[in-house]
Amino acid sequence: MNFNFEGLFSFTKNIFLKIGCPEKDAQTATEVLLSADLRGVDSHGVARLSGYVRLWEAGRINATPNVRVVHETPSTAVVDGDAGLGLVVAPIAMQIAIEKAKNAGTGWVSVKNSNHYGIAGHHAMQALKNDMIGLSMTNASPLVSPTFSKERLLGTNPIAVAIPANKEPAFVADMATTTAANGKLEILQRKDEQAPSGWIQDSEGHPTTNPYGVKEGGALLPLGGDREHGSHKGYALGSIVDIFSAVLSGANYGPWVPPFVAFLQPDPNPVGDGIGHFFGAMRVDAFRPADEFKDHMDNWIKRFRSAKTTPGNEKVLIPGDPERELEQERMKKGIPLLKPVEDDLRTLGEKFDVPFKF
Amino acid sequence: MNFNFEGLFSFTKNIFLKIGCPEKDAQTATEVLLSADLRGVDSHGVARLSGYVRLWEAGRINATPNVRVVHETPSTAVVDGDAGLGLVVAPIAMQIAIEKAKNAGTGWVSVKNSNHYGIAGHHAMQALKNDMIGLSMTNASPLVSPTFSKERLLGTNPIAVAIPANKEPAFVADMATTTAANGKLEILQRKDEQAPSGWIQDSEGHPTTNPYGVKEGGALLPLGGDREHGSHKGYALGSIVDIFSAVLSGANYGPWVPPFVAFLQPDPNPVGDGIGHFFGAMRVDAFRPADEFKDHMDNWIKRFRSAKTTPGNEKVLIPGDPERELEQERMKKGIPLLKPVEDDLRTLGEKFDVPFKF
Numbered sequence: 001m002n003f004n005f006e007g008l009f010s011f012t013k014n015i016f017l018k019i020g021c022p023e024k025d026a027q028t029a030t031e032v033l034l035s036a037d038l039r040g041v042d043s044h045g046v047a048r049l050s051g052y053v054r055l056w057e058a059g060r061i062n063a064t065p066n067v068r069v070v071h072e073t074p075s076t077a078v079v080d081g082d083a084g085l086g087l088v089v090a091p092i093a094m095q096i097a098i099e100k101a102k103n104a105g106t107g108w109v110s111v112k113n114s115n116h117y118g119i120a121g122h123h124a125m126q127a128l129k130n131d132m133i134g135l136s137m138t139n140a141s142p143l144v145s146p147t148f149s150k151e152r153l154l155g156t157n158p159i160a161v162a163i164p165a166n167k168e169p170a171f172v173a174d175m176a177t178t179t180a181a182n183g184k185l186e187i188l189q190r191k192d193e194q195a196p197s198g199w200i201q202d203s204e205g206h207p208t209t210n211p212y213g214v215k216e217g218g219a220l221l222p223l224g225g226d227r228e229h230g231s232h233k234g235y236a237l238g239s240i241v242d243i244f245s246a247v248l249s250g251a252n253y254g255p256w257v258p259p260f261v262a263f264l265q266p267d268p269n270p271v272g273d274g275i276g277h278f279f280g281a282m283r284v285d286a287f288r289p290a291d292e293f294k295d296h297m298d299n300w301i302k303r304f305r306s307a308k309t310t311p312g313n314e315k316v317l318i319p320g321d322p323e324r325e326l327e328q329e330r331m332k333k334g335i336p337l338l339k340p341v342e343d344d345l346r347t348l349g350e351k352f353d354v355p356f357k358f
Numbered sequence: 359m360n361f362n363f364e365g366l367f368s369f370t371k372n373i374f375l376k377i378g379c380p381e382k383d384a385q386t387a388t389e390v391l392l393s394a395d396l397r398g399v400d401s402h403g404v405a406r407l408s409g410y411v412r413l414w415e416a417g418r419i420n421a422t423p424n425v426r427v428v429h430e431t432p433s434t435a436v437v438d439g440d441a442g443l444g445l446v447v448a449p450i451a452m453q454i455a456i457e458k459a460k461n462a463g464t465g466w467v468s469v470k471n472s473n474h475y476g477i478a479g480h481h482a483m484q485a486l487k488n489d490m491i492g493l494s495m496t497n498a499s500p501l502v503s504p505t506f507s508k509e510r511l512l513g514t515n516p517i518a519v520a521i522p523a524n525k526e527p528a529f530v531a532d533m534a535t536t537t538a539a540n541g542k543l544e545i546l547q548r549k550d551e552q553a554p555s556g557w558i559q560d561s562e563g564h565p566t567t568n569p570y571g572v573k574e575g576g577a578l579l580p581l582g583g584d585r586e587h588g589s590h591k592g593y594a595l596g597s598i599v600d601i602f603s604a605v606l607s608g609a610n611y612g613p614w615v616p617p618f619v620a621f622l623q624p625d626p627n628p629v630g631d632g633i634g635h636f637f638g639a640m641r642v643d644a645f646r647p648a649d650e651f652k653d654h655m656d657n658w659i660k661r662f663r664s665a666k667t668t669p670g671n672e673k674v675l676i677p678g679d680p681e682r683e684l685e686q687e688r689m690k691k692g693i694p695l696l697k698p699v700e701d702d703l704r705t706l707g708e709k710f711d712v713p714f715k716f
Contacts, residue, residue: 073463075433076644104462105431110645146662148671153662161598171601173594179587196586205668223581223588228554229537230581236531236677237595239662240519243529247654248645254661271657286434287468287606296605299629303612304504304511304597310563313506319594 001342002334007358009034011349012046018352019056020063021088029087036119037335039323041174043183044119047341050348052085052116054262061085061115067092075104078249079111083274086117086138090277094123094136097281101132105286110249113273116140116260120160121174121323127162127281128170131290134162135280137241139251141259144178145219146235147227150205152219153254156181157241162320164284166294168301172320177238178220185211185220190338198225244278251276359700360692365716367392369707370404376710377414378421379446387445394477395693397681399532401541402477405699408706410443410474412620419443419473425450433462436607437469441632444475444496448635452481452494455639459490463644468607471631474498474618478518479532479681485520485639486528489648492520493638495599497609499617502536503577504593505585508563510577511612514539515599520678522642524652526659530678535596536578543569543578556583602636609634 009030016026037045055061065084069077077096081089093109100107117123120136127134140155156176163171180199188195188211195209202208203217207226214220222234246253251272258266258275284293307316330336337345349356367388374384395403413419423442427435435454439447451467458465475481478494485492498513514534521529538557546553546569553569560566561575565584572578580592604611609630616624616633642651665674688694695703707714 071646073641073644074461076463076640078645103432105434106464106466108464108640108644145668146665146674148667149662149665149674150668151665153665161594163598163601171597173591173598175588175591175594177591179582198587201668223591224537225587229556229583229587230533232675232677233531233533233535233581236519236533239529239677240521240531243521243655243658247651247658248642250646250650253654253658271654282434282466283431284606286431286466287436288429288608292608293605296611296629297601300601300605300611304507307504307507307509307511309506310503310508310559316504316507317590319590319597 002336003358004334005034005038005331008037008046008335011345011354011356012049014354015049015053015348015352018354019053021085022064025085025088028091029085032087032091032118032122035122038327038330039119039121040326041119041183041323043181043186046337046345048116050344051260051262052087053348055115055260058262060258060262060266065089069096075100075106075108077107077109079109081111081114081274083113083115086115086275086277089114090117090123090136090279091126093277094126094134094279094281097279098127098130098132101281101283101286106280106282109279110244111277111279112246112249112251114251114275114277116275117277119174120158121162121172123279124160124162124174125170125172128164130281131164131284133164133282133284136160136277137245138277139242139245139253139257139275141257142255143182143214143220144222144238145201145205146239147222147231151255154222154235154238154242155257156220157238159237159241163297164294165297165301166291168298169324170320171297171301171318172323174323177223177234177241179223179225179234180220182214182220185214198229241278246272246276248278249276360694361716362692363392363396363689366395366404366693369703369712369714370407372712373407373411373706373710376712377411379443380422383443383446386449387443390445390449390476390480393480396685396688397477397479398684399477399681401539401544404695404703406474408702409618409620410445411706413473413618416620418616418620418624423447427454433458433464433466435465435467437467439469439472439632441471442473444473444633444635447472448475448481448494448637449484451635452484452492452637452639455637456485456488456490459639459641459644464638464640467637468602469635469637470604470607470609472609472633472635474633475635477532478516479520479530481637482518482520482532483528483530486522488639489522489642491522491640491642494518494635495603496635497600497603497611497615497633499615500613501540501572501578502580502596503559503563504597505580505589509613512580512593512596512600513615514578515596517595517599521655522652523655523659524649526656527682528678529655529659529676530681532681535581535592535599537581537583537592538578540572540578543572556587599636604630604634606636607634
């Protein structure tokens with residue numbers, strides 16, 4: 001069933017208000033969360049709302065954080081998220097990166113003591129309206145095994161890069177550094193289908209196509225899948241995200257990253273504070289006049305989009321095309337929620353006395 | 359046969375001197391080129407020396423470039439390489455990034471009007487001795503097709519990231535954004551073996567395992583190989599490298615990148631100057647005290663290296679481990695050159711009256 005954006009927005013914001021978020025933070029957190037539903041990253045949208053609430057109930061999320069800069073130079077800052085919602089901490093940190101870029105040409109912000117920050121691409125895209133290139137990355141609960149490892153040491157650690165154009169829509173890449181994101185396994189489980197090769201290994205480290213492989217103690221695989229197909233590159237990318245997000249800031253990294261789910265306890269011997277993010281903003285005109293850059297981006301985009309296609313494919317996509325088209329569609333036709341997600345939100349609404357009515 | 363480092367260094371430097379490079383530039387270019395041979399990136403080492411010379415003979419390389427900053431802010435610069443050897447231009451640009459970082463916390467340099475810059479990792483590693491994280495990327499001759507494209511629009515566009523540690527050796531990732539680098543195809547051709555799936559498509563855009571597929575008009579595939587295995591992510595990464603290196607600087611991008619080989623002419627209607635690179639340097643202590651950071655990097659590295667392995671594998675590698683081990687070995691035992699490379703160098707030596715004697 002489809003739910004209209006305004007209704008879902010209002011419901012979600014009210015839940016954030018009920019757990020004690022200030023008005024402004026509830027607004028921001030809802031914008032970030034719903035942006036995932038609009039752009040088709042369903043696993044990072046309202047489907048996670050009750051998860052955030054449970055973390056708050058477990059005392060692991062501070063609804064009224066004092067998000068602050070603890071170290072800085074002209075082009076860098078480290079932000080302490082004060083255990084706030086990542087959905088609130090990340091936009092503040094991204095804004096700091098943007099302000100730094102206004103003065104120094106670029107701004108780079110590493111964040112500690114945060115929580116899950118929702119959809120990576122949304123944060124990177126905040127740079128666009130300032131004629132800046134935006135970058136956003138975060139570490140996450142360990143579900144991924146490095147090449148040759150049986151242990152889960154990395155999260156799906158996404159990288160997002162948003163690049164402005166002139167007449168063409170912006171280039172927006174937003175990717176997990178794994179072959180496939182965890183949300184895709186849930187889709188396969190529901191359809192009772194096997195996973196493609198290169199997505200998962202089992203708990204013994206053997207390749208498997210069992211879509212429950214990760215739940216049963218296995219792991220997602222880094223982009224590339226296996227050594228022969230370049231998984232050491234996906235592993236390196238996920239590692240870079242982990243290090244920029246957490247070793248630079250003083251957050252937990254690798255297997256120490258606290259799990260998103262409230263029923264799993266964080267490591268009793270953490271190596272840092274909370275989870276980590278990393279943001280960047282580069283003023284385009286710190287390199288060349290903005291119009292010149294954006295005109296060449298238009299040319300780049302048009303050339304790639306008009307490339308001759310391989311058999312059976314209609315057109316070559318520019319990163320961000322599918323998400324933008326989905327966003328336009330869902331703003332009009334509403335956001336489809338699976339029945340379990342709908343039920344989960346209804347129950348949450350009853351608990352907090354926020355009506356879930358559409 | 360193995361050739362000792364000093365002998366190859368001296369021979370290579372003398373060739374660069376013969377084509378008119380100043381002493382300092384010949385020294386730098388040789389250091390970069392030999393670094394590839396030492397680290398096992400054989401396709402980017404002395405095997406390319408005659409290629410650079412042919413480009414110089416074709417008037418496409420300026421042996422005495424005036425490499426200069428044409429635009430800058432506190433944390434950024436655009437460098438015009440004046441059609442110099444990338445092997446000379448890149449170290450200058452990387453040094454500018456490092457100097458910017460000393461003052462502004464980070465430094466980011468986009469380069470136009472350059473040529474092939476050799477091994478990406480070498481440039482990123484220059485940051486390490488300053489307790490900085492180094493980044494290096496470059497675009498390259500179009501040999502790669504985006505997902506769903508039959509046309510070759512991107513180069514193998516590598517990304518290198520070097521991160522300092524304390525007692526442990528540095529983390530050094532250096533990867534083409536394709537499933538496999540072009541050099542690996544040459545190895546398969548010599549062995550008369552088929553390529554794994556996901557490496558290549560033929561000229562019609564069908565997947566192929568023919569190791570001559572690229573030579574016969576096909577293309578290398580972005581990391582991931584096909585859509586189901588995440589090739590849209592490899593395509594996005596290669597695109598980001600192209601845009602940061604060339605659209606930011608004013609170099610040629612995408613299919614307009616001039617080919618490395620002198621027998622192929624550059625596009626008569628270029629969209630910029632030469633090829634482009636992008637470099638970054640981030641002072642570690644622009645985020646947290648350097649010793650603290652490096653101690654945590656030691657911990658990160660030790661944890662990952664000691665992870666339990668999948669069946670049949672002895673240990674989990676840290677990015678940079680294989681290259682560093684090879685470098686130590688080759689400094690002692692010499693650098694193995696294939697017969698055709700040896701013959702090519704000998705011919706080059708005769709032409710320029712530089713003895714190739716070992």
